[in-house]
Amino acid sequence: MFQRFEWMIAWRYLRARRSEGGISVMTWISLLGIALAVFALIATLAVRSGFRYEFVDTIVGANPHLTVYSYGETLPDGRQTGTIADYAAMTERLAAVENVTHAAPVVVGQVMATANGRNAGLEVIGIRPEDLAAIPRIATPENAEGSLDAFEGGIALGWHAARDLGVGAGDTVRLISPDGVRTAFGTSPRIKAYPVTYVFQVGRYDIDKIRAYMPLAEAQSYFNRPEVADAIHVTIADPEATDAAAGPLMQAAGPDAYLWTWQQSAGGFLRALEMEDNIMFVILSILVLIATLNITSGLVMLVKNKGRDIGILRTMGLSEGTILRVFFLCGASIGVVGTAIGVVLGCLFAIYIDPIFSFVNYVAGGGVWDPSIRYISALPARLEVGDVVSAVALSLALSFAVTIFPARRAARMNPVEALRYE
Template identity: 65%
Template sequence: MAQTPPFSRFEWMIAWRYLRARRAEGGVSVMTWISLVGIALAVFALIATLAVRSGFRAEFVDTILGANAHVTYYNITRLNDAGEPERLIPDYLEVAERLRAVPGVTRVAPLVKGQVLAGGRGRNAGVQVYGMAAEDLASLPRIADPEMGTGDLARYGEGVSIGAGVARMLGLLPGDQIKLISPDGAKTPFGTSPRVGVYEVVHVFSAGRYDIDSTRVYMPFAEAQLFFNRDGMADEIEIMLADPEDLAAVMPDLWRAAGNDGLFQTWQDASGAFLRALAVEDNVMFVLLSVLVLIAAMNIVSGLIMLVKNKQGDIGILRTIGLSEGAVLRVFFICGASVGVIGTLAGVVLGCLFALYIDPIFALVNGLSGGGVWDPSIRGIYYLPAQLHWDDVLTAMGLSLFLSFVVTIFPARRAARMNPVEALRHG
């Protein structure tokens, strides 16, 4: 008798009849649906988690790189004339020029920093003042973005720019006055007197990070030098790079340009612990959700074992009329694999839709729960981000299909090796 090619039309026909058969006909359609829904939900959960993971890291890194220095230059600690340790940079203009000449550096900005008490409308809050030149502030994308701020940044030289969180805590709007009080003021025979300054709020920004928006105030560089007693000096120098992810290519040149008095801190140094924790969490979540996919795939085994048991008589008849073991194996493999493929595709569609429409979905959940689902003071960012990467989708799809195909082989193999006589006897 001529051998039929594998996965012939009649094998697909038999498998399809078994899949859609009702329980009264010896089918297990309910178990088929349970298996299919389980696979779909597991793949959906895996893709949604991978998308949120990618979006969270991208948003976190983007807010760091959009509002903070990629690399920060400090002077080594020295003793001043009064015998007190300090790290001020007296020759910041010369150092800035040397650093600006390094290939890959796009921006260099001297900076004066200090912590002060801010007051407005009878409220007080601790803030950190960044003294920065107007042209340097305008080059920070997250601060200067007109869509994320209010007021007029062009008037920065006439006042200060404050974070949206600071404005909210103090009840301030552009045009209001903010009082800044520094404990390190003028030295008198009776001790150090606090320095008090009153400035107009000309701009309110939102960097997308709660910890930045609720603590940061930008002041013109020359005014900050005067306010913090930094006459002719800077506290540090901010450096922006063309490719902040590729620090290894730029750092050797920066060290050479800095000389013996300089120290550097990169954005990865400052946020490295969080990024490493995020990577560990990503790996753990992927493993746990992969186990969830495996558990869902095991439902296919349960359904297929029941199908084989109910179809013992059919198997005996098929073997008697000439079907080979391989043909029987392929019939039941098609049954199990079809459930895995359909469930996987459904999960991929649901996961992609979730990632693409996460904002309205999240708004709906937040509305139904009465608000307060997402606390930016704890999460650090204002919304739940999601970023769909096709390699994550392909990874989830490949994992689900692989597990579905593998677990299907065992009950299909058992059906193929069934003795025709015993199958007819017990069918």
């Protein structure tokens, strides 16, 4: 499409010094602007993808993909118990469904924990030891104290909850439940001490802050749920395919059951992330557009400075199309090189984000990232091919588009008028 001499002329114009009628300074400014804009776009997209991936991974790695509930039995006063009496049989049926990797009956209750004169509210989940070991983020957490092997003799406690109570593996925590022993004078709170056998950090603040696990049999006794379960936690092979798995699971669970998926429980966060993604992409696209407009201003100056050269080239027989391609190559080359530099910088930022962020945190004196606000323990970045391709396509498309106007202006320049005063 482009002749060799067209490349040669475009290259000479780009590297010409200002004294020769060139715009080398403007070339470097345009190049730097595009590179920084593409770098910012890729870095932001990488952090955005990493944040969503880490956010979702902590949800599906520490929570069930689907939770099966039951309306339970109807009491004489018309209320429903909401518990599952035949939970063992239902768990077997659910585990046998295609694409289901694990099913676990649980008992859930809220308590107040106290230790060392400190108090904290906890959500306690009663679960079998083998089922607890099957939860990815619990079995392989970011940080851990103690051992899961000793879970049967105590409780497992979230990292931040343990820090709030000032306890660690081997210490004792008292749990206080308002739904305790029923007597003739009413219900008295149930208070019982448990050793902390395992402390885990899944990397999600709201889980590490309030989550605790207790053996299922002990939870049934402690929360007055003898021989029943509150729900069955189900894990499937593809966490995104909950809609496809819902039908077979409902058939296996029975007519009195209903489902709750992780997308429903985290729907607000996911919608907020999606909205933020779209807004950030639009804002950074405007930044790339502003950077590419420097190409237009530079080429307009180049066309003005090279009016005599254009007139001579036209009188030598070069067509309007040739002149247009020469100046298009000038602008497009700046866009391509700037985009390539920006891609390299953006990819390096995503790959080495941990040491970069550690340096920023050190310079700022620490406390730059607050897990209680961000919900995850560290700033993530995930380099996606689609994000890089979209950034490159946007930058190149804008670079090529803004080049057309000054290139057409140069091509349509009248050689007679260009050489009239020479």
